[in-house]
Each structure stands twice: as C-alpha cells, then as structure tokens.
Amino acid sequence: MSANHDGSNLLEVRGLTKIFGTLTACDHIDLNIARGEIHALLGENGAGKSTLVKMLFGSLEPNSGEIFWNGQAVRITSPGAAKKLGIGMVFQHFSLFEALTAAENIALSLDDGSPISSIAAKARALSYSYGLPLDPESLVGDLSVGERQRIEIIRCLLQTPQLIILDEPTSVLTPQEADKLFETLERLRSEGKSILYISHRLEEVKRICDRATVLRHGKVVGHCNPREETAASLARMMVGNEVQAVVRAPVEGIETAQPLLEIRGLSRKPATPFSIPLKNISLNVRAGEVIGIAGVAGNGQGEFFESVSGEVLQQDAASVRIRGKNAGSLTITGRRLLGAAFVPEERLGHGAAPRMKLSENLLLSRHATDGKAFVGTGGMVKSGAIYAASQRIIEAMDVRKSAPDPEAAALSGGNLQKFIVGRELDRRPSVMVVNQPTWGVDAGAAAHIRQALIELSRSGSAVLVISQDLDELFEISDAIAVMHNGELSKPMPIAEATFEKVGLLMGGAEPGHAEHTLETA
Amino acid sequence: MMRLELVKRPQRSPLFSALSPFIAFALTIIAGAIMFALLGVNPLTAFRIYFIEPISQVWQLHELAIKAAPLILIAVGLSVCYKANIWNIGAEGQFIFGAIFGSGIPVLFPQFEGPLVLPLMLLLGMVGGAAYAAIPALLKTRFNTNEILTSLMLVYVAQLFLDWLVRGPWRDPQGHGFPQTIQFGDSAVLPELMPDAGRANWGFVFALVAAVLIWILMSRMLKGFEVRVLGSSPRAGRFAGFRLSRMVFFAFLLSGALAGLAGISEVSGAIGQLQPVISPGYGFTAIIVAFLGRLNPLGIIAAGLVLALTYLGGEAVQSALGISDKVARVFQGMLLFFVLGCDTLIHYRIRLIGLALTKQEAAAKLDAAPKLKEAR
Known part of the structure; x- marks a missing residue:
C-alpha cells in the first residue's frame, strides 16, 4: 500500500454508475484515493475514464452510487461545488483565452474580485516555488503548449485543492517538460496532496504513481501497484488481451x-x-x-x-x-x-462529415480519383459501387459498427479512424x-x-x-x-x-x- | 435563479423528424382557433371558410395551383441554398428581376411575335433572377459580407426599381396614366393548361418538373453531395476538394434562376403585364415552404400547396367574414414558428436549471421515506 498518512481515504467512490441511453459508461465504479498519493486511472479510450472524472468534478451527475469526501457523503452538483470541496482539475484541452495574459486568465476563473496585480504576484510566487516558472504578464497566444499547461496547473493550485485531477497531462509535453511536471507532482505529494492521474502511458504511470485503478468497458477490472507490474501486464489489464x-x-x-x-x-x-x-x-x-x-x-x-x-x-x-x-x-x-492521399488529425468534421453515411464519406475523398468507378454519366453517384467499396474497407480494416452503413458520428473514434485510414489505403x-x-x-x-x-x-x-x-x-x-x-x-x-x-x-x-x-x- | 438551457440530444428521433411538419400544422390550427375566437368568430366556421371552401370546386383548385407554382419553384431553389448553409433571403427580389428581364421582350418589342417569344422570355427571366442573385454571392465571396442582409436589402431595391419602371420608362402610353406596362401580346402569354376547367397555367408544370429535377440533383448526384457536405461540415468539404466560394455562386445562381422563372411565369401567366406590385410576398413565403417541406423538394410540393391555401383562405375570410386578409400572414408566420420550434426540440431538449435540482432533492427526500418509496 502507499503512503496513507492518517489511515482514512480522502475520496471514496462506491458503485458510481452513469448511463447514457443504452450505454453504461460507468458501471458500479469503486475507487479509493488516499491522502498524499498519486493514483493512476488507466484505461483505453472509451473505458469510462472521462465520464468518471466528470462525475467527480461535478460536470456530470451519476445515475447511482455514492461519493465520500473525508468520510462524509457528498453530492457534487457542479464544478463550483467540486472546487469548494477542494477538488481541482487540469483538463487535457485547455480553456484559455489566447488574447489575454496568463494572470487575466487566472483571474477569470477565480472570480473573487481580487486585483490582477495581486493575482499575478501570487501566481508568480507559486509557479517558482513548484518549479514551473511562469510569467503572468505574458500573452497566452505567445506561449507554448507546455507553458499553457502550467497556467492551468497554477490556476488549479491557487484554489488550494486537496485533490488534483490531471487528464492526460503529458500528451502535450516534450519528455523533458514531462520530467519537470513529474518533479512538481512529487513535490505536491510530499505536501500531502492527492493526485488522480489519468493516462494511457504505462511507463510514466509505473514511474510516478503509487496505485492504479484500471477500467475496461466502464468497469473496474483491477486495482494494483503499478511499480510491481510490467508495462505488458498493465496493457493486458487495460485491453483484455495481448496487443500484437x-x-x-x-x-x-x-x-x-x-x-x-x-x-x-x-x-x-x-x-x-x-x-x-x-x-x-x-x-x-x-x-x-x-x-x-x-x-x-x-x-x-x-x-x-x-x-x-x-x-x-x-x-x-x-x-x-x-x-x-x-x-x-x-x-x-x-x-x-x-x-497522394491524406488523413487529417480531426476525424469528425474534417476527415469525415459526421452526419453522413460511411459510404458517402468514402466518396468524400475519392470522388475525383475514382471518378469512373463511383460517379456515372452526368454526375450521378453510383450508390451501389460506393456501398460495395465501403464494405470492402470495413472488412479490410475490421471496422466495428452497429448498422450496415451507419453515420460517421455513430462510430467510436478508433473505428472511424480505421475507416478513414482504410479509405485512403484502399487506393494504394x-x-x-x-x-x-x-x-x-x-x-x-x-x-x-x-x-x-x-x-x-x-x-x-x-x-x-x-x-x-x-x-x-x-x-x-x-x-x-x-x-x-x-x-x-x-x-x-x-x-x-x-x-x-x-x-x-x-x-x-x-x-x-x-x-x-x-x-x- | 432559474435558467433555461437547450441541451443537444444524443440522437434525433426519426419518427418525430417525420412528424414535425404535421405537429407544427396542428399547433398552427390550435393557435389559429384561439386567434379566431379572440376576433369574435366561431373558429369552426372560420376554418371551414379558410381551409375547405377555397378548394371545394375545380376552378378553385386551379387557383390553388396558380398560387402554389411560384412558391414551389422558389422554395426548391432555396432548399439548395439552405442545405448548403447559404442564406438567400432575397428570393422576392430575384423574382421581381426575373419578371422585369423576361418582360423586356413584350414591353420593348411588342411587334416581335411567334413561338420563340415565350421560351426567350422564360430564359431571360431565369437570367435576370440569377444575375440579381449573383450580387449577394459576389459580395459574400469578395468581401465576406453577410448574405442574409445583402440579399434581403436587395429586395427593396428591386421593388422600388420595378415601381419606377412602370411609372416611368415602361409605362403604357395609352394606359390613362395608370402605373403599368402594356398588356403582353398573345405569344408572350403563358398558356393555360386546361382553359375549360380553370386558369392554371404551365407555371405549375414548371414547378413540378423543377422539384423533381432538384430532388434528383440533391439525392443522386455528386453536385448534391457537394452541397450537403459543404453545408453540414465545410472543413470536410474543403478536404474533399470542394470550394465554398464556388458553392456560394452555384446556390445563389440556381435559386435566383428558379425565382426568376417563377417571376416571369407569374407575370406572363397570371397577370399579363408588369405593375408596381406583382407578388404577395411569394419570395418570403417560399422560405416557410422550404422549411415546412423539410428542405426536401418533394416535401416542398406538398408544403407549397398548403401555403397557397393560406393565401386563398385569407381572401376567403376577408370577403365572407370581413376579417383582414392579413390573417394569411399570421397563419404563415405561425406555421414557420412552429416548424422551427419543432425542429429545435427534435435536436435539443430543454433543461430547467434550478428547478431540476429541487426535483432531485425532492426525490432524495422520497427515498428517505420508505412508505413513499414503496408507493413509487
């Protein structure tokens, strides 16, 4: 077990469940976070990590289950309520105004009416003491992604939380920046703060986390000490089988x-x-x-x-x-x-039109290159041909879907990406x-x-x-x-x-x- | 304390998407009944006069077709624009300019007669409407102006230009000073379909043909795919290699041409000359037709007939009950309001923030009381 200073948990979650329509995103989740530990939340995309965290931060309401904070049952109805309890969160996608300075961005989220200059001074002091140097006067638009993340972290720390939730924090950092971040996290742990660390990077979880909770398909599949596991064994828990x-x-x-x-x-x-x-x-x-x-x-x-x-x-x-x-x-x-063939970063709205069927999305990038096969005389679309070709791609790439020719938005991110990549590969x-x-x-x-x-x-x-x-x-x-x-x-x-x-x-x-x-x- | 919020639904109900125009129509009827009651008229009598009597005889069906033709023609063009997320609100002006261009032949060259006159007029009408629609398209692509404002403002320019024409250079010299052009010659008049039965002319056929062609374009052709992609996700459209600026011109020129065709058909068929006012707001009502028809050309045929009936009904209640024919506008407005309202509620649900919380707290209290819990 990890450093559990006073024997009782800071946060306990019992049977937390969230249902969206027919999908049970979180199914009776149990989770304990002790004081002064870095607790990893592991899982593949779609395992329910984000849903769980959103319930802890008050942006989603659970269908059932209980949350205990310092042993007291609590209902977290809004992010404001979460902050009041002492839960802070650093999101994967930052919410900063590029045209404002770092200090102004911080002031916006504090809404306690204190003057910018005092906030800037506090932020500067805090950032240096945690080894995350930051110039509060600089415009966010001029800062690197790593520096922007520092603003988010400082903004979170200024509210003196006891529990800090970090969602995939290293996905935007260089290895060296990540090292710096880990030092800061260890420092926070030594001060008795708890950290819920969401990641799918197993090496860094092994490196800094004291305990891990692994989710798969909305269920907890195991609690473990990541230091005693290998990356392969963690991956097996996450995925359910060996990844080739x-x-x-x-x-x-x-x-x-x-x-x-x-x-x-x-x-x-x-x-x-x-x-x-x-x-x-x-x-x-x-x-x-x-x-x-x-x-x-x-x-x-x-x-x-x-x-x-x-x-x-x-x-x-x-x-x-x-x-x-x-x-x-x-x-x-x-x-x-x-x-040439191209696959853009954004799937929905760039690589694919969300409200269109997969067969139509095939036409999206191939109406000109495969003009003869897919478009007939007078500009008529050969719907049979595009349907057949899209089924061929679906088969080749093992795209899992719920209907023969669903809308792009109905697919999970991974399956849609397989289709989009497959659409281009199919052209050789x-x-x-x-x-x-x-x-x-x-x-x-x-x-x-x-x-x-x-x-x-x-x-x-x-x-x-x-x-x-x-x-x-x-x-x-x-x-x-x-x-x-x-x-x-x-x-x-x-x-x-x-x-x-x-x-x-x-x-x-x-x-x-x-x-x-x-x-x- | 309490706040209304629209929350996006994860899924659209296909059932309610299909039912939405009918629900909207039913709500319009209910609201209309309240309106008639407030006006001191028995709603049942009023509805009979408004919706049933105007289509109880064959010649009246012909009148319905005359009113529906321009609505359908304009609305199918607008449906292409709206599907492309391009907001042409100025069909009324394009309708007028189509009428002016097409009328140029019979007004300026009254001696020119023969079978060529009419096709030429129709062609010129389409050119006129398209040319007038090209102005907001050009402004949008060149200067990034808002096409809603420019196309709408150009309507008033067109109306005043027509007014000036028929009072000035194009006025009939033998017209006793009335603001109108000469009556068109026989070869410049759009023939009636069945002269013995009623007045309906070829304009209605044009409307049906246009609706079917546009339906094929939108559902079966690459161009229609391009319209839908650029309208729903412009970035994916750019990735597909489609150009938004070309689409702006395509949509405006197409809808302008159809509005222009509607304009010249109306003038050459139903009116027979140019006068200061040639449209009871067809270009605006067609916006309602387009949405009531769910931007589907075949649905637009049905919606066009319904909206045409609101015009006839308005005239009927005016003569029979002495109520202003402005009730037609009220009905049209309510219909659009309810259609858009239904569509919004299909895509979003309403959440009452604050109230929802107290409800849950009440539920929590219920949970605490075992007896009540059993009752639930």
Missing part, C-alpha cells in the same frame, strides 16, 4: 530510392495572429520509407499538413512536389490525382500523409493502423506521419524529423534517434547542438 506488436521490416537500398514526396523551402505566413508560420521546410520522403514528424502540439503541424495536402495552396509551385511533378499550386484534388496511394494516425484510438486499433502504414511503405509508397506520440513514431518510422515553432529539423535515421535527442529538438534545441547539449546535461 507492430513489425517493421528493415528497408534496403533506401538511399537510391526515388523521392515521391519532395518539400523544398516551404514557407507560409501565419493565417491568424495565433497560428504558426512555416519557415523554409525541406524534406524528401522516398519510396519504401516511413518518415515521422515529431513535435509538441501547436508547433505548426496543422499548418504544415494543410500546405502539403493542398487545402492551402503555395505561391511557389515547386515547394511541394509529388512523384516528381510540381504540386504547390494544385488543389487537394489535383494532388490526389497525382497519387504512392504518397500517404497522415496527421495523428492513432490519436484517441485504442491499442488494438492503433497497432492495426500502424502495421498498415508500414506495409504500405514496404509496397513502394512514401509515407509521412505527423504525430505527438513518440512511442508511435519510434515504432513505425525509418527516420524522425522534429517540428518546432514552424521549423523542421533534418530527419534522423531511426538507428541514431533516441528519446532524449528527439525530446531536445522538440523543446527547441538547435538541431546542430543536440549532441552537445546532451553531453553537458
């Missing part, structure tokens, strides 16, 4: 292979005051290889993807070349016709550009998607993967480049790449000095 490891066969003769996607000196001015300009990006992706682009979210990956896909056109036609042809001034349709594209291929996708589906991308490259296509998940990039890439503040480093062959080197580049170290910094560190 991704196999990456070595490539031979890649040096002489033809580049299918060439990016030469690509620059782009920021479209809005808070978007990232792209600065002179150059990259070749050759037939047969997977190149990964690492980087903390919001460093220009979205802008880069839009520029490569042709959703945004370039001034210089030669800045993007696909299969040896200038594509910079071609639209996304023109680039697809050259053999010679160039495939994917942004966040497995974001929010469960482990089984993620392995399936990664394997499919590797196989596509080995069959002679060029594959470019943009991802924030370093584990994923190390698993599938033949070389990794890092995007930071709109600039792209030279790709590092996977044999030479390490988490530390990539992490330093993600944090903005100059590419040439990466080795040097490591030595002095």
Whole structure:
C-alpha cells in the first residue's frame, strides 16, 4: 500500500454508475484515493475514464452510487461545488483565452474580485516555488503548449485543492517538460496532496504513481501497484488481451530510392495572429520509407499538413512536389490525382462529415480519383459501387459498427479512424500523409493502423506521419524529423534517434547542438 | 435563479423528424382557433371558410395551383441554398428581376411575335433572377459580407426599381396614366393548361418538373453531395476538394434562376403585364415552404400547396367574414414558428436549471421515506 498518512481515504467512490441511453459508461465504479498519493486511472479510450472524472468534478451527475469526501457523503452538483470541496482539475484541452495574459486568465476563473496585480504576484510566487516558472504578464497566444499547461496547473493550485485531477497531462509535453511536471507532482505529494492521474502511458504511470485503478468497458477490472507490474501486464489489464506488436521490416537500398514526396523551402505566413508560420521546410520522403514528424502540439503541424495536402495552396509551385511533378499550386484534388492521399488529425468534421453515411464519406475523398468507378454519366453517384467499396474497407480494416452503413458520428473514434485510414489505403496511394494516425484510438486499433502504414511503405509508397506520440513514431518510422515553432529539423535515421535527442529538438534545441547539449546535461 | 438551457440530444428521433411538419400544422390550427375566437368568430366556421371552401370546386383548385407554382419553384431553389448553409433571403427580389428581364421582350418589342417569344422570355427571366442573385454571392465571396442582409436589402431595391419602371420608362402610353406596362401580346402569354376547367397555367408544370429535377440533383448526384457536405461540415468539404466560394455562386445562381422563372411565369401567366406590385410576398413565403417541406423538394410540393391555401383562405375570410386578409400572414408566420420550434426540440431538449435540482432533492427526500418509496 502507499503512503496513507492518517489511515482514512480522502475520496471514496462506491458503485458510481452513469448511463447514457443504452450505454453504461460507468458501471458500479469503486475507487479509493488516499491522502498524499498519486493514483493512476488507466484505461483505453472509451473505458469510462472521462465520464468518471466528470462525475467527480461535478460536470456530470451519476445515475447511482455514492461519493465520500473525508468520510462524509457528498453530492457534487457542479464544478463550483467540486472546487469548494477542494477538488481541482487540469483538463487535457485547455480553456484559455489566447488574447489575454496568463494572470487575466487566472483571474477569470477565480472570480473573487481580487486585483490582477495581486493575482499575478501570487501566481508568480507559486509557479517558482513548484518549479514551473511562469510569467503572468505574458500573452497566452505567445506561449507554448507546455507553458499553457502550467497556467492551468497554477490556476488549479491557487484554489488550494486537496485533490488534483490531471487528464492526460503529458500528451502535450516534450519528455523533458514531462520530467519537470513529474518533479512538481512529487513535490505536491510530499505536501500531502492527492493526485488522480489519468493516462494511457504505462511507463510514466509505473514511474510516478503509487496505485492504479484500471477500467475496461466502464468497469473496474483491477486495482494494483503499478511499480510491481510490467508495462505488458498493465496493457493486458487495460485491453483484455495481448496487443500484437507492430513489425517493421528493415528497408534496403533506401538511399537510391526515388523521392515521391519532395518539400523544398516551404514557407507560409501565419493565417491568424495565433497560428504558426512555416519557415523554409525541406524534406524528401522516398519510396519504401516511413518518415515521422515529431513535435509538441501547436508547433505548426496543422499548418504544415494543410500546405502539403493542398487545402492551402503555395505561391511557389515547386515547394511541394509529388512523384516528381510540381504540386504547390494544385488543389487537394489535383494532388490526389497525382497519387497522394491524406488523413487529417480531426476525424469528425474534417476527415469525415459526421452526419453522413460511411459510404458517402468514402466518396468524400475519392470522388475525383475514382471518378469512373463511383460517379456515372452526368454526375450521378453510383450508390451501389460506393456501398460495395465501403464494405470492402470495413472488412479490410475490421471496422466495428452497429448498422450496415451507419453515420460517421455513430462510430467510436478508433473505428472511424480505421475507416478513414482504410479509405485512403484502399487506393494504394504512392504518397500517404497522415496527421495523428492513432490519436484517441485504442491499442488494438492503433497497432492495426500502424502495421498498415508500414506495409504500405514496404509496397513502394512514401509515407509521412505527423504525430505527438513518440512511442508511435519510434515504432513505425525509418527516420524522425522534429517540428518546432514552424521549423523542421533534418530527419534522423531511426538507428541514431533516441528519446532524449528527439525530446531536445522538440523543446527547441538547435538541431546542430543536440549532441552537445546532451553531453553537458 | 432559474435558467433555461437547450441541451443537444444524443440522437434525433426519426419518427418525430417525420412528424414535425404535421405537429407544427396542428399547433398552427390550435393557435389559429384561439386567434379566431379572440376576433369574435366561431373558429369552426372560420376554418371551414379558410381551409375547405377555397378548394371545394375545380376552378378553385386551379387557383390553388396558380398560387402554389411560384412558391414551389422558389422554395426548391432555396432548399439548395439552405442545405448548403447559404442564406438567400432575397428570393422576392430575384423574382421581381426575373419578371422585369423576361418582360423586356413584350414591353420593348411588342411587334416581335411567334413561338420563340415565350421560351426567350422564360430564359431571360431565369437570367435576370440569377444575375440579381449573383450580387449577394459576389459580395459574400469578395468581401465576406453577410448574405442574409445583402440579399434581403436587395429586395427593396428591386421593388422600388420595378415601381419606377412602370411609372416611368415602361409605362403604357395609352394606359390613362395608370402605373403599368402594356398588356403582353398573345405569344408572350403563358398558356393555360386546361382553359375549360380553370386558369392554371404551365407555371405549375414548371414547378413540378423543377422539384423533381432538384430532388434528383440533391439525392443522386455528386453536385448534391457537394452541397450537403459543404453545408453540414465545410472543413470536410474543403478536404474533399470542394470550394465554398464556388458553392456560394452555384446556390445563389440556381435559386435566383428558379425565382426568376417563377417571376416571369407569374407575370406572363397570371397577370399579363408588369405593375408596381406583382407578388404577395411569394419570395418570403417560399422560405416557410422550404422549411415546412423539410428542405426536401418533394416535401416542398406538398408544403407549397398548403401555403397557397393560406393565401386563398385569407381572401376567403376577408370577403365572407370581413376579417383582414392579413390573417394569411399570421397563419404563415405561425406555421414557420412552429416548424422551427419543432425542429429545435427534435435536436435539443430543454433543461430547467434550478428547478431540476429541487426535483432531485425532492426525490432524495422520497427515498428517505420508505412508505413513499414503496408507493413509487
């Protein structure tokens, strides 16, 4: 057992249940959090972690079950009530106003009417004492994602909570930033505060958490001490069975292979005051290889993807070349016709139209490239053909669904992503550009998607993967480049790449000095 | 303390989606009954005169078709706009400009006769409506103006322009100073379908054909898919390679052309000349028709007939009961209100914050009392 200072739990949850329609998102959940412990909540996407946490933070009302706070039964009816009890939360998606300063953002959430200057002073003192230096006067729009997370954490700490809930906090951090965060969490624990740490990254859970509660399909499948478990055994608890490891066969003769996607000196001015300009990006992706682009979210990956896909056109036609042809001034349709395929980060509303059937969503990206197969004379859609093709993809990618041809929004995130990736793979594209291929996708589906991308490259296509998940990039890439503040480093062959080197580049170290910094560190 | 909140429903009920126009119609009838009662008229008598008597004879059905034709023609065009999330509110102006363009031939070249005159007029009518609709489209794509405002304001420009035309340059010199153009020649008049039975003209056929064609376009063709994608998720539309600015022009030009066709059909068929007012607000009523028909061209045919009846009923209660024919506008307004209300409640449910809490607290107290619990 962990450090349980006075023998009684800070928070006890008994039989907490939440039902949405026919889905039981949380099914009689029991959870104990002791004082001064870091408690991990583990589970795949859709396991019920977010629902449970929302009930603890008062943004959802449970259908049944009880919550005890310091031994007292409580009803948490709103986030305000949760804060009053002493529960603070740092969300995965920040809620900050970019045009305001850090201090102003903090003041907005405190609503106790104290002047900005005193809040700023308090925030500054607190941030330095916890090793999370923050300038309260800086505009949020100018801050990195890691710094924005600090604002959220400081904002939470200013309310002196006893329990802090962190939802996937490291998903937006570089490895070095994550280390800093862990120091802060350990410091908080030593002060007797409790932390509920939600993550699916098993290594960090093993590293900092005292106890873990594992959820699967809305039920608690086990409590354990993560330090006594292996990553594999934790994964087995989460997923319910072994996840097949991704196999990456070595490539031979890649040096002489033809580049299918060439990016030469690509620059782009920021479209809005808070978007990232792209600065002179150059990259070749050759037939047969997977190149990964690492980087903390919001460093220009979205802008880069839009520029490569042709959703945004370039001034210089030669800045993007696909299969040896200038594509910079071609639209996304023109680039697809050259053999390229694209999978954007956002599934609903970008990669797929939520209220449309899967077969119609197939047509979305393939109406031009497969014009003869799917569109007849006079612009009539061949609904039989698109239905048959969508069923073929559903089968190939093992997409699980409740109806023969459901609306995209009716699928779970992982299954929709399998369909969207499968829709492009089905074309056998010679160039495939994917942004966040497995974001929010469960482990089984993620392995399936990664394997499919590797196989596509080995069959002679060029594959470019943009991802924030370093584990994923190390698993599938033949070389990794890092995007930071709109600039792209030279790709590092996977044999030479390490988490530390990539992490330093993600944090903005100059590419040439990466080795040097490591030595002095 | 208490607050109303609209909470999105996880699922839309297909049953209520289909029933919504009928529920809206029933609510309109109930509200209409209250209105008639307040006006001191027996609601049953009023409804008989309003809804049944105007369609009890064959010639009256022809009148219904005359009123329904422009409503359906305009509304199917608008349905394309609204599906694309483009808000053309100015069909009334496009209707007027279609009428003006098409009337140019019989007014300016009265000697020009023959079988070519009518097709040319209809074509010009569509060109006129489309050209007038191109203005808000251009403003939206170039300057990002709000098309609701620009298209609406252009209605008043069109109305005043028509007024000026028929009082000024196009006035019939032999018309004793009345503000109207010359009567169109025989070859410029849209023929009646069955002259022995009633006045209904080819305009109604145009409306039915347009509805069927637009239905095929929207449900079976790539272009219709493009409209629906760009309307429901513009970013996915851009990813598909569809261009929103082109869609703005497509939707405006198409709906403008259909409104223009409705305009020239009305002038050449039902009226026979240009006069200061050529429409009892068809362009605006067609918005209600489009929504009552659930933006489905086939549904719009039915909705067009219902709204046409509200015009006829308005005239009927005016002559029979001495009530202002403005009740027609009231009925149309209520219908739109209830349709939109039903649609909103299909997508959202209402939550009373504050009240809901006390209810739960009451339930908690109930739980505490074992007897009451058993009773539940």
